[in-house]
Amino acid sequence: MKKLLSLFCILMLLAGCSSVGLQDVSKHMDMLTTTASAAQKASRPITDEEEYYIGRAVAARILSSFSLSKNRKLSEYVNHVGLSISLHSEKPHTHGGYHFAILESTEMNAFACPGGTIFVTKGMVNAAKSEDELAAVLAHEIAHVNHRDGISAIKKSRWTEALTIIGTKAAREYGSQGLSQLTTIFEGSIDDIVKTLVVNGYGRSQEYDADKTALDYLSKAGYDPSALKAFLDRIIAGGKASEGGIMKTHPATTDRIGNVMENMPSTGADSSYVRKRTDRFISFLR
Helix, strand or coil: CCHHHHHHHHHHCCCCCCCHHHHHHHHHHHHHHHHHHHHHHHCCCCCCCHHHHHHHHHHHHHHHHCCECCHHHHHHHHHHHHHHHHHCCCCCCCCCCCCCEEEEECCCCCECCCCCCCEEEHHHHCCCCCCCHHHHHHHHHHHHHHCCCCCCHHCHHHHHHHHHHHHHHHHHHHCCCHHHHHHHHHHHHHHHHHHHHHHHHHCCHHHHHHHHHHHHHHHHCCCHHHHHHHHHHHHHCCCCCCHHHHHHHCHHHHHHHHHHHHHHCCCCCCHHHHHHHHHHHHHCCC
């Protein structure tokens, strides 16, 4: 900062501004300090708290198109499975905590909102044949939360603009126009994320990384990692590899299976526990 201020003074003198009063120089230096400080703040990442509130807005947008399941027992069960996996992730606890909910939709879909709210459709739950497969789907979405893939969908220009406005002294006194600017930027950020989750899907590297991380979560939580491959295999066989959510990705599902096989842990889950979990899974779907 001192170097920046010194450079400003030198440029003033070289430009023939030696006649400028000390008051004007002080005013310009103060403006420069404010601008530099704002630019520095604009380069910082989104905090966990900010991610939480952004995620809530994304969840609200999704819920404007889907309704929540009224099956309380099944919802509690999905939360039990999801939370068991999240405890074995890099971030066991988020700012607002992990929350799992079922959407009343027959389509196969799942959405990981920034901050830890994860939606899975009834169609996706029904597509799973065991608790381990359900766990595999949830582990994949938890990985997206931990990798902050939803947040990365926000255009950098939006975030920089927002923080620059907030970081300036003028932001403390902004009126309706400034508030309107920030509201537009925030809404645009939500649009970026929702478009990625619902329309475009994630990119190849993000999906590969989420699958690889999901295998690690499953193994640590005592679930069978091969359940992820079994689920993807059956989706291909059923001709549903191009549907939305977890399946609507840039890498073909067959390529994802290859990636999963390459990163499969050497040890699996105890088969007796897998059978017990499968029985429990079936009982909740009745």
